[in-house]
Amino acid sequence: xxxxxxxPRSESKTGDTGGEGGAEPLDSFDPAFALHRGGKMAxxxxxxxxxxxxxxxxxxxxxxxxxxxxxxxxxxxHDYTWKSSVVxxxxxxxxxxxxxxxxxxxxxxxxxxxxxxxKQFGGVDAVPIALNCTDVDEIIxxxxxxxxxxxxxxxxxxSAPRCxxxxxxxxxxxxxxxxxxxxxxxxxxxLAALRNAARLSGRALGELRAVISGAGAAGVAIxxxxxxxxxxxxxxxxxxxxxSAGRDDLTPVKRELAGFTNKAGITGSLxxxxxxxxxxxxxxxxxxxxxxxxxxxxxxxxFAMANPNPEVHPEVAHKYAAVVATGRSDxxxxxxxxLAFPGIFAGALQVRASRITEGMKLAAAEALASVVxxxxxxxxxxxxxxxxxxxxxxxxxxxxxxxAEGVARR
Numbered sequence: 518x519x520x521x522x523x524x525p526r527s528e529s530k531t532g533d534t535g536g537e538g539g540a541e542p543l544d545s546f547d548p549a550f551a552l553h554r555g556g557k558m559a560x561x562x563x564x565x566x567x568x569x570x571x572x573x574x575x576x577x578x579x580x581x582x583x584x585x586x587x588x589x590x591x592x593x594x595h596d597y598t599w600k601s602s603v604v605x606x607x608x609x610x611x612x613x614x615x616x617x618x619x620x621x622x623x624x625x626x627x628x629x630x631x632x633x634x635x636k637q638f639g640g641v642d643a644v645p646i647a648l649n650c651t652d653v654d655e656i657i658x659x660x661x662x663x664x665x666x667x668x669x670x671x672x673x674x675x676s677a678p679r680c681x682x683x684x685x686x687x688x689x690x691x692x693x694x695x696x697x698x699x700x701x702x703x704x705x706x707x708l709a710a711l712r713n714a715a716r717l718s719g720r721a722l723g724e725l726r727a728v729i730s731g732a733g734a735a736g737v738a739i740x741x742x743x744x745x746x747x748x749x750x751x752x753x754x755x756x757x758x759x760x761s762a763g764r765d766d767l768t769p770v771k772r773e774l775a776g777f778t779n780k781a782g783i784t785g786s787l788x789x790x791x792x793x794x795x796x797x798x799x800x801x802x803x804x805x806x807x808x809x810x811x812x813x814x815x816x817x818x819x820f821a822m823a824n825p826n827p828e829v830h831p832e833v834a835h836k837y838a839a840v841v842a843t844g845r846s847d848x849x850x851x852x853x854x855x856l857a858f859p860g861i862f863a864g865a866l867q868v869r870a871s872r873i874t875e876g877m878k879l880a881a882a883e884a885l886a887s888v889v890x891x892x893x894x895x896x897x898x899x900x901x902x903x904x905x906x907x908x909x910x911x912x913x914x915x916x917x918x919x920x921a922e923g924v925a926r927r
Protein backbone atom coordinates (compact mmCIF):
# COMPACT_ATOMS: atom_id res chain seq x y z
CA UNK A 518 0.00 0.00 0.00
CA UNK A 519 1.40 3.37 -0.97
CA UNK A 520 2.34 5.72 1.84
CA UNK A 521 0.00 8.63 2.35
CA UNK A 522 1.54 11.99 1.48
CA UNK A 523 1.24 14.08 4.64
CA UNK A 524 3.66 16.89 3.85
CA PRO A 525 2.37 19.17 1.05
CA ARG A 526 5.00 20.17 -1.47
CA SER A 527 6.36 23.68 -1.34
CA GLU A 528 5.27 25.85 -4.24
CA SER A 529 8.61 27.66 -4.34
CA LYS A 530 10.53 27.25 -7.57
CA THR A 531 13.74 28.82 -6.30
CA GLY A 532 16.82 27.08 -7.63
CA ASP A 533 14.90 24.29 -9.39
CA THR A 534 15.35 25.23 -13.02
CA GLY A 535 17.02 22.85 -15.35
CA GLY A 536 19.05 25.45 -17.25
CA GLU A 537 19.44 29.11 -18.15
CA GLY A 538 16.88 31.62 -19.34
CA GLY A 539 13.84 30.46 -17.38
CA ALA A 540 14.08 26.79 -18.30
CA GLU A 541 11.39 24.41 -17.13
CA PRO A 542 11.50 23.45 -13.43
CA LEU A 543 13.21 20.11 -12.90
CA ASP A 544 10.07 18.49 -11.56
CA SER A 545 8.00 19.57 -14.55
CA PHE A 546 9.53 16.74 -16.56
CA ASP A 547 11.20 14.39 -14.08
CA PRO A 548 8.95 12.49 -11.64
CA ALA A 549 11.90 11.82 -9.29
CA PHE A 550 12.33 15.55 -8.68
CA ALA A 551 8.57 16.01 -8.34
CA LEU A 552 8.39 13.31 -5.67
CA HIS A 553 11.34 14.71 -3.73
CA ARG A 554 10.15 18.33 -3.65
CA GLY A 555 10.02 19.40 -0.01
CA GLY A 556 11.55 16.10 1.13
CA LYS A 557 9.99 12.67 1.60
CA MET A 558 9.16 12.76 5.30
CA ALA A 559 7.86 14.93 8.13
CA UNK A 560 7.44 14.86 11.93
CA UNK A 561 3.91 14.40 13.25
CA UNK A 562 2.56 14.63 16.77
CA UNK A 563 1.07 11.50 18.33
CA UNK A 564 -0.97 13.44 20.89
CA UNK A 565 -3.42 16.32 20.38
CA UNK A 566 -2.74 19.92 21.39
CA UNK A 567 -6.25 21.35 20.99
CA UNK A 568 -6.56 23.65 23.98
CA UNK A 569 -4.77 24.95 27.06
CA UNK A 570 -5.37 21.71 28.96
CA UNK A 571 -3.67 19.67 26.25
CA UNK A 572 -0.85 22.21 26.12
CA UNK A 573 -0.31 22.02 29.88
CA UNK A 574 0.04 18.24 29.65
CA UNK A 575 2.14 18.01 26.50
CA UNK A 576 4.42 20.83 27.56
CA UNK A 577 4.73 22.90 30.70
CA UNK A 578 3.88 22.27 33.50
CA UNK A 579 2.93 18.62 32.91
CA UNK A 580 6.13 17.68 31.16
CA UNK A 581 8.15 18.55 34.28
CA UNK A 582 6.67 15.59 36.16
CA UNK A 583 7.83 13.20 33.49
CA UNK A 584 11.28 14.76 33.28
CA UNK A 585 11.72 14.52 37.03
CA UNK A 586 10.65 10.89 37.05
CA UNK A 587 13.16 10.04 34.32
CA UNK A 588 15.89 11.89 36.17
CA UNK A 589 15.23 9.68 39.20
CA UNK A 590 14.73 6.47 37.20
CA UNK A 591 16.57 6.77 33.84
CA UNK A 592 15.06 3.54 32.48
CA UNK A 593 11.67 5.29 32.35
CA UNK A 594 12.90 7.16 29.28
CA HIS A 595 11.92 4.07 27.28
CA ASP A 596 8.31 4.27 28.47
CA TYR A 597 7.68 8.00 28.42
CA THR A 598 9.57 9.21 25.31
CA TRP A 599 9.97 8.01 21.76
CA LYS A 600 13.46 6.60 22.45
CA SER A 601 12.49 2.94 22.21
CA SER A 602 10.76 3.34 18.88
CA VAL A 603 13.13 5.51 16.86
CA VAL A 604 16.37 4.86 14.98
CA UNK A 605 19.06 7.27 13.85
CA UNK A 606 20.08 6.70 10.22
CA UNK A 607 23.65 8.03 10.23
CA UNK A 608 25.93 8.65 7.26
CA UNK A 609 28.87 10.75 6.18
CA UNK A 610 27.96 10.37 2.51
CA UNK A 611 31.24 8.69 1.52
CA UNK A 612 29.89 5.49 -0.03
CA UNK A 613 26.41 6.14 -1.36
CA UNK A 614 25.19 3.20 -3.44
CA UNK A 615 26.03 3.72 -7.09
CA UNK A 616 27.25 7.27 -6.48
CA UNK A 617 30.26 6.98 -4.19
CA UNK A 618 31.59 9.87 -2.10
CA UNK A 619 29.01 12.61 -2.72
CA UNK A 620 29.05 14.27 0.70
CA UNK A 621 26.45 14.70 3.44
CA UNK A 622 23.99 17.05 1.74
CA UNK A 623 23.75 14.99 -1.44
CA UNK A 624 23.25 11.83 0.62
CA UNK A 625 20.15 13.18 2.37
CA UNK A 626 17.63 11.95 -0.24
CA UNK A 627 18.96 8.42 0.29
CA UNK A 628 18.81 8.74 4.09
CA UNK A 629 15.25 10.10 3.89
CA UNK A 630 14.40 7.14 1.69
CA UNK A 631 15.89 4.76 4.24
CA UNK A 632 13.84 6.41 6.97
CA UNK A 633 10.54 6.03 5.14
CA UNK A 634 11.35 2.38 4.39
CA UNK A 635 11.84 1.81 8.12
CA LYS A 636 8.36 3.18 8.69
CA GLN A 637 6.65 1.61 5.70
CA PHE A 638 8.00 -1.90 6.13
CA GLY A 639 8.72 -2.16 9.86
CA GLY A 640 6.61 0.46 11.59
CA VAL A 641 9.82 1.97 12.98
CA ASP A 642 10.37 5.74 13.10
CA ALA A 643 13.76 6.87 11.83
CA VAL A 644 15.61 10.18 11.58
CA PRO A 645 18.18 10.83 8.83
CA ILE A 646 21.41 12.34 10.14
CA ALA A 647 24.09 13.34 7.62
CA LEU A 648 27.36 14.26 9.31
CA ASN A 649 29.78 16.85 7.95
CA CYS A 650 32.85 14.89 9.00
CA THR A 651 34.66 11.78 7.84
CA ASP A 652 37.20 11.24 10.61
CA VAL A 653 36.52 7.97 12.41
CA ASP A 654 36.87 9.37 15.92
CA GLU A 655 34.77 12.44 15.13
CA ILE A 656 31.95 10.29 13.77
CA ILE A 657 32.08 8.00 16.81
CA UNK A 658 32.05 10.90 19.28
CA UNK A 659 29.20 12.60 17.44
CA UNK A 660 27.01 9.50 17.41
CA UNK A 661 27.77 8.76 21.08
CA UNK A 662 26.59 12.27 21.96
CA UNK A 663 23.41 11.86 19.90
CA UNK A 664 22.61 8.39 21.23
CA UNK A 665 20.46 9.37 24.25
CA UNK A 666 17.70 10.39 21.84
CA UNK A 667 17.53 7.05 20.02
CA UNK A 668 16.79 3.38 20.56
CA UNK A 669 19.14 2.24 17.80
CA UNK A 670 21.68 3.43 15.23
CA UNK A 671 21.65 2.37 11.58
CA UNK A 672 24.96 3.24 9.96
CA UNK A 673 24.57 3.84 6.25
CA UNK A 674 26.80 4.48 3.24
CA UNK A 675 30.06 4.93 5.16
CA SER A 676 33.06 3.77 3.19
CA ALA A 677 35.21 0.76 4.06
CA PRO A 678 37.40 0.11 5.92
CA ARG A 679 36.36 2.99 8.23
CA CYS A 680 32.87 1.53 8.57
CA UNK A 681 34.19 -1.56 10.35
CA UNK A 682 36.00 0.41 13.04
CA UNK A 683 33.14 2.87 13.48
CA UNK A 684 30.59 0.11 14.01
CA UNK A 685 32.84 -1.86 16.35
CA UNK A 686 33.70 1.09 18.57
CA UNK A 687 30.12 2.31 18.72
CA UNK A 688 28.97 -1.16 19.75
CA UNK A 689 31.55 -1.08 22.54
CA UNK A 690 30.46 2.33 23.82
CA UNK A 691 26.69 2.24 23.43
CA UNK A 692 24.03 0.05 25.05
CA UNK A 693 21.66 0.26 22.07
CA UNK A 694 21.77 -1.68 18.78
CA UNK A 695 24.28 -0.41 16.22
CA UNK A 696 23.87 -1.96 12.78
CA UNK A 697 25.72 -1.16 9.56
CA UNK A 698 23.13 -2.15 7.00
CA UNK A 699 25.51 -2.16 4.03
CA UNK A 700 27.28 -5.01 5.78
CA UNK A 701 24.77 -7.02 7.71
CA UNK A 702 21.52 -6.32 5.89
CA UNK A 703 23.08 -7.48 2.64
CA UNK A 704 24.56 -10.54 4.32
CA UNK A 705 21.28 -11.55 5.95
CA UNK A 706 19.26 -11.37 2.74
CA UNK A 707 22.01 -13.14 0.79
CA LEU A 708 22.11 -16.00 3.30
CA ALA A 709 18.32 -16.33 3.23
CA ALA A 710 18.31 -16.60 -0.56
CA LEU A 711 21.23 -19.03 -0.53
CA ARG A 712 19.52 -21.26 2.04
CA ASN A 713 16.51 -21.55 -0.23
CA ALA A 714 18.60 -22.08 -3.35
CA ALA A 715 20.38 -24.92 -1.58
CA ARG A 716 17.07 -26.38 -0.40
CA LEU A 717 15.74 -26.22 -3.95
CA SER A 718 18.72 -28.20 -5.20
CA GLY A 719 18.60 -30.72 -2.36
CA ARG A 720 21.95 -29.67 -0.95
CA ALA A 721 23.10 -28.41 2.43
CA LEU A 722 25.13 -25.22 2.88
CA GLY A 723 28.01 -27.36 4.05
CA GLU A 724 28.25 -28.93 0.60
CA LEU A 725 28.71 -25.61 -1.20
CA ARG A 726 31.85 -23.69 -2.18
CA ALA A 727 31.21 -19.99 -2.72
CA VAL A 728 33.22 -17.21 -4.31
CA ILE A 729 32.54 -13.59 -3.41
CA SER A 730 33.61 -10.75 -5.69
CA GLY A 731 34.30 -7.73 -3.49
CA ALA A 732 36.10 -7.42 -0.16
CA GLY A 733 34.40 -4.25 1.01
CA ALA A 734 31.73 -3.87 3.67
CA ALA A 735 29.19 -6.20 2.07
CA GLY A 736 31.69 -8.82 0.91
CA VAL A 737 33.35 -9.16 4.31
CA ALA A 738 30.01 -9.36 6.13
CA ILE A 739 28.62 -11.95 3.71
CA UNK A 740 31.73 -14.08 4.13
CA UNK A 741 31.46 -13.92 7.93
CA UNK A 742 27.79 -14.82 7.89
CA UNK A 743 28.22 -17.71 5.46
CA UNK A 744 30.98 -19.16 7.61
CA UNK A 745 28.83 -18.70 10.72
CA UNK A 746 25.96 -20.47 8.93
CA UNK A 747 28.16 -23.44 8.00
CA UNK A 748 29.10 -22.92 4.34
CA UNK A 749 31.48 -25.57 3.03
CA UNK A 750 34.05 -22.99 1.94
CA UNK A 751 34.11 -19.40 0.75
CA UNK A 752 36.80 -17.41 -0.98
CA UNK A 753 36.72 -13.63 -1.36
CA UNK A 754 38.36 -11.76 -4.22
CA UNK A 755 39.31 -8.09 -4.41
CA UNK A 756 40.81 -6.17 -7.32
CA UNK A 757 44.11 -8.02 -6.92
CA UNK A 758 42.66 -11.52 -6.75
CA UNK A 759 41.67 -13.99 -4.07
CA UNK A 760 42.27 -12.84 -0.50
CA SER A 761 44.71 -15.39 0.92
CA ALA A 762 47.13 -15.57 3.82
CA GLY A 763 50.11 -15.54 1.48
CA ARG A 764 49.46 -12.03 0.18
CA ASP A 765 51.59 -9.24 1.65
CA ASP A 766 49.33 -6.36 0.59
CA LEU A 767 46.34 -7.03 2.85
CA THR A 768 44.73 -4.49 5.14
CA PRO A 769 44.04 -5.57 8.74
CA VAL A 770 40.42 -6.33 7.79
CA LYS A 771 41.51 -8.48 4.86
CA ARG A 772 44.14 -10.27 6.95
CA GLU A 773 41.38 -11.21 9.37
CA LEU A 774 39.24 -12.27 6.42
CA ALA A 775 42.02 -14.52 5.12
CA GLY A 776 42.13 -16.22 8.50
CA PHE A 777 38.62 -17.68 8.36
CA THR A 778 37.95 -18.05 4.62
CA ASN A 779 39.48 -19.92 1.70
CA LYS A 780 40.13 -23.25 3.40
CA ALA A 781 41.04 -24.64 -0.02
CA GLY A 782 43.99 -22.24 -0.24
CA ILE A 783 43.00 -20.86 -3.64
CA THR A 784 45.24 -18.15 -5.08
CA GLY A 785 45.12 -16.09 -8.21
CA SER A 786 42.23 -14.39 -9.96
CA LEU A 787 38.50 -14.36 -9.33
CA UNK A 788 38.02 -16.17 -12.62
CA UNK A 789 40.35 -18.97 -11.53
CA UNK A 790 38.51 -19.31 -8.22
CA UNK A 791 35.18 -19.72 -10.01
CA UNK A 792 36.26 -22.93 -11.70
CA UNK A 793 34.12 -25.65 -10.11
CA UNK A 794 32.53 -23.25 -7.61
CA UNK A 795 28.91 -23.78 -6.59
CA UNK A 796 28.07 -20.15 -5.78
CA UNK A 797 29.06 -16.75 -7.14
CA UNK A 798 28.17 -13.69 -5.07
CA UNK A 799 28.91 -10.32 -6.61
CA UNK A 800 29.06 -7.15 -4.52
CA UNK A 801 31.77 -5.32 -6.40
CA UNK A 802 30.61 -4.15 -9.80
CA UNK A 803 32.67 -4.87 -12.86
CA UNK A 804 31.96 -7.73 -15.26
CA UNK A 805 32.68 -11.42 -14.87
CA UNK A 806 33.59 -13.07 -18.20
CA UNK A 807 31.07 -15.60 -19.48
CA UNK A 808 33.67 -18.34 -19.74
CA UNK A 809 34.37 -17.99 -16.02
CA UNK A 810 30.66 -18.44 -15.26
CA UNK A 811 30.61 -21.43 -17.60
CA UNK A 812 33.43 -23.01 -15.59
CA UNK A 813 31.34 -23.18 -12.41
CA UNK A 814 29.89 -26.44 -11.15
CA UNK A 815 26.73 -27.84 -12.67
CA UNK A 816 23.62 -26.43 -10.99
CA UNK A 817 25.49 -23.40 -9.67
CA UNK A 818 23.93 -20.30 -8.15
CA UNK A 819 24.78 -16.82 -9.44
CA PHE A 820 23.95 -13.87 -7.18
CA ALA A 821 25.16 -10.85 -9.19
CA MET A 822 24.08 -7.98 -6.99
CA ALA A 823 25.82 -4.87 -8.33
CA ASN A 824 23.48 -2.04 -9.29
CA PRO A 825 22.52 -0.97 -11.83
CA ASN A 826 24.70 -3.37 -13.82
CA PRO A 827 25.03 -6.90 -12.38
CA GLU A 828 28.46 -8.49 -12.61
CA VAL A 829 26.84 -11.22 -14.69
CA HIS A 830 23.80 -10.29 -16.73
CA PRO A 831 20.87 -12.60 -15.93
CA GLU A 832 20.59 -13.66 -19.57
CA VAL A 833 24.16 -14.94 -19.41
CA ALA A 834 23.81 -16.39 -15.91
CA HIS A 835 20.72 -18.42 -16.84
CA LYS A 836 22.73 -20.31 -19.44
CA TYR A 837 24.75 -21.98 -16.71
CA ALA A 838 23.12 -21.42 -13.31
CA ALA A 839 20.18 -23.14 -11.65
CA VAL A 840 19.31 -20.05 -9.59
CA VAL A 841 20.02 -16.43 -10.50
CA ALA A 842 19.57 -13.42 -8.22
CA THR A 843 20.40 -9.74 -8.64
CA GLY A 844 20.04 -6.49 -6.74
CA ARG A 845 17.52 -5.17 -9.25
CA SER A 846 13.76 -5.05 -8.90
CA ASP A 847 13.11 -5.81 -12.57
CA UNK A 848 14.47 -9.38 -12.32
CA UNK A 849 13.31 -12.23 -10.07
CA UNK A 850 15.05 -12.91 -6.76
CA UNK A 851 16.01 -9.38 -5.79
CA UNK A 852 18.51 -9.27 -2.92
CA UNK A 853 17.10 -6.17 -1.26
CA UNK A 854 18.16 -4.97 2.21
CA UNK A 855 14.66 -3.69 2.88
CA LEU A 856 13.75 -7.33 3.49
CA ALA A 857 15.92 -7.27 6.60
CA PHE A 858 16.62 -3.99 8.36
CA PRO A 859 13.05 -2.88 9.21
CA GLY A 860 12.20 -6.17 10.91
CA ILE A 861 15.60 -6.47 12.57
CA PHE A 862 15.27 -3.09 14.26
CA ALA A 863 11.59 -3.66 15.02
CA GLY A 864 12.48 -6.88 16.84
CA ALA A 865 15.45 -5.36 18.64
CA LEU A 866 13.46 -2.32 19.76
CA GLN A 867 10.51 -4.47 20.81
CA VAL A 868 12.62 -6.18 23.47
CA ARG A 869 14.92 -3.19 24.07
CA ALA A 870 17.95 -5.20 22.99
CA SER A 871 21.31 -3.77 23.97
CA ARG A 872 22.88 -4.94 20.72
CA ILE A 873 22.31 -7.04 17.63
CA THR A 874 24.15 -10.35 17.88
CA GLU A 875 25.26 -12.86 15.29
CA GLY A 876 22.51 -15.15 16.53
CA MET A 877 19.90 -12.47 15.89
CA LYS A 878 21.21 -11.99 12.35
CA LEU A 879 21.12 -15.72 11.65
CA ALA A 880 17.61 -15.91 13.06
CA ALA A 881 16.56 -13.08 10.75
CA ALA A 882 17.97 -14.93 7.73
CA GLU A 883 16.19 -18.15 8.68
CA ALA A 884 12.90 -16.35 9.21
CA LEU A 885 13.21 -14.54 5.89
CA ALA A 886 13.95 -17.79 4.07
CA SER A 887 10.98 -19.49 5.72
CA VAL A 888 8.52 -16.97 4.27
CA VAL A 889 9.02 -18.57 0.84
CA UNK A 890 7.83 -21.90 2.20
CA UNK A 891 6.36 -24.41 -0.25
CA UNK A 892 6.29 -21.85 -3.06
CA UNK A 893 10.02 -22.29 -3.50
CA UNK A 894 11.12 -22.17 -7.15
CA UNK A 895 14.16 -21.15 -9.16
CA UNK A 896 12.69 -17.71 -9.70
CA UNK A 897 11.43 -17.45 -6.11
CA UNK A 898 14.11 -18.11 -3.50
CA UNK A 899 13.54 -14.82 -1.69
CA UNK A 900 10.23 -13.04 -1.03
CA UNK A 901 9.20 -9.64 -2.30
CA UNK A 902 9.70 -6.61 -0.03
CA UNK A 903 5.94 -6.07 -0.41
CA UNK A 904 5.09 -9.48 1.04
CA UNK A 905 3.30 -8.52 4.26
CA UNK A 906 4.61 -11.64 6.02
CA UNK A 907 8.25 -10.55 5.85
CA UNK A 908 8.57 -7.90 8.55
CA UNK A 909 6.47 -9.76 11.17
CA UNK A 910 8.47 -12.96 10.62
CA UNK A 911 11.83 -11.21 10.94
CA UNK A 912 10.65 -9.11 13.90
CA UNK A 913 9.47 -12.14 15.86
CA UNK A 914 12.61 -14.15 15.10
CA UNK A 915 14.95 -11.33 16.12
CA UNK A 916 13.05 -10.64 19.34
CA UNK A 917 13.11 -14.34 20.28
CA UNK A 918 16.82 -14.61 19.50
CA UNK A 919 17.57 -11.52 21.56
CA UNK A 920 15.83 -13.10 24.55
CA ALA A 921 17.65 -16.40 24.02
CA GLU A 922 21.03 -14.65 23.85
CA GLY A 923 20.43 -12.56 26.94
CA VAL A 924 20.55 -9.11 25.31
CA ALA A 925 16.83 -8.34 25.71
CA ARG A 926 15.82 -6.02 28.52
CA ARG A 927 12.11 -6.72 28.49
